[in-house]
Amino acid sequence: MFGREKIEYKTAAQVQTMRRAGLVVADIHRTVREAMRPGVTTADLDDVAAATLAEAGATSSFLGYHGYPASICVSVNDEIVHGIPGPRVLGPGDVVSVDCGAVVDGWHGDAAFTTVLPDADPGDLALSDATEQAMWAGIAALAKGDRLGVVGDAVEDVVAASGTGYGIVQEYVGHGIGSAMHQPPEVLNYRTRDKGPRLRAGLCVAVEPMLTRGSRATQVLEDDWTVVTMDGQRAAHWEHTVAIGPEGVWVLTAPDGGAERLAALGVTIAPWEP
Template sequence: MAIMLKTPQEIEKMRRSGRVLRQVHDAIKPLVVAGATTMDLEIAANAKIDSFGAKAAFKGYHGFPAALCTSLNHQVVHGMPNKDTVLKDGDILSIDCGVIVDGYYSDAAVTYAIGTPSAKTKKLLEVTEASLEAAILEAVVGGRLGDISAAVQEMCEAQGFGVVREFVGHGIGKAMHEDPQVPNYGSRGKGPRLKAGMVLAIEPMINAGAAEVKVLKDGWTAVTVDGSYSAHFEHTVAITKDGPQVLTR
């Protein structure tokens, strides 16, 4: 495992990338309403990315066709936008996006409820997002990677939710995926020591039911095996001597 530490100057470049990405997410948010299609969101995202002179990180990555991953309800990650998927009351939609600015990547995801979610769905979203915040607090110099992973697992499993194993967070920088992998399950005190200059994409993927997932025939879309809803939240986080800095806040 070759973990690449970033200089303060590189982290500032990644922060600029993260700010652009946050504005892309902010531009999409008002459009996530009943009656919209996931392609509507894709079109808006591309327009916003283009307005900054940035590049969509996902489009063309191993052949992925879009700037956004739009994963609906029981879709966990890597759902593809299309004009036939119309959002309706009671749905949840994960929107994952990455951009490249001046050669540096940023990556962030949010899951939205459309209309009025059920009590269980609302709890799923709240707990998944809270587990991301708990994980970020563990991203400190001298800690262990397992501390971040355990923070997610402990919080989500305590609420009876399934923690996805097949997909994990990752290091990020001049490439979308760098070492180390950042699982959402693990043991405190285990794994690589956390050092200043590490930048991680921390991304809990949590199912309302069982943890098991499968990938559909399209080769991309991952879904829960039991059909339960799945939530996904993500930030790009720099580990610094002054504590964790969320570059995509």
């Protein structure tokens, strides 16, 4: 089950259970999106997520993780990731990133999205769109490449093509996922000389670029969780859990398995049946 790099390679049956967890995450995204509007608090969104988890008979990957106190992370404006839900009231034009994970029968799914509330700054919309595009480009690269480093190459290429000079956050990256939420290997969002491990069936990873409208420099607030941009510029975060099977990739946290977005990039999904 474990290779020499201590990567957990899954069986088809285990990937099917991760797909169940992934669909719970997708349902949380749906219900949180429906609830999100100016005037609600970030704690309200956490309540919605907790109710969705309970209805599905799943548990949160986040709640209690190293003491984390909520079911989801809600990061607003200059908050990049790990924002703790609380009394903060969302307002018009806020950039809101929601990250959540679900556990089903011991197996995890993890995904994030960014929404810009009405009266949006066009620059914030462009930032979120570029971050989502970078994520899908990274996932498509997994289907076409031979080593994990293709993800970082793809993210950098999207940012370079945008001509915007977005910052690519480097301290927080994607990761392996399976019987634990965070596992080897790291999935970098930037190009390096080390191309990473070879891609092979059974590898499951979370691809999650985080981009900013300014510098990539970050700092952690006094709550020891919330990560913000040092220059106060806004940030976006997109993530999906992806399984590599014998015939290709399958996006476990997308309701359609990633079919629509990957088709536009020349990739056909390959659900892995036991």
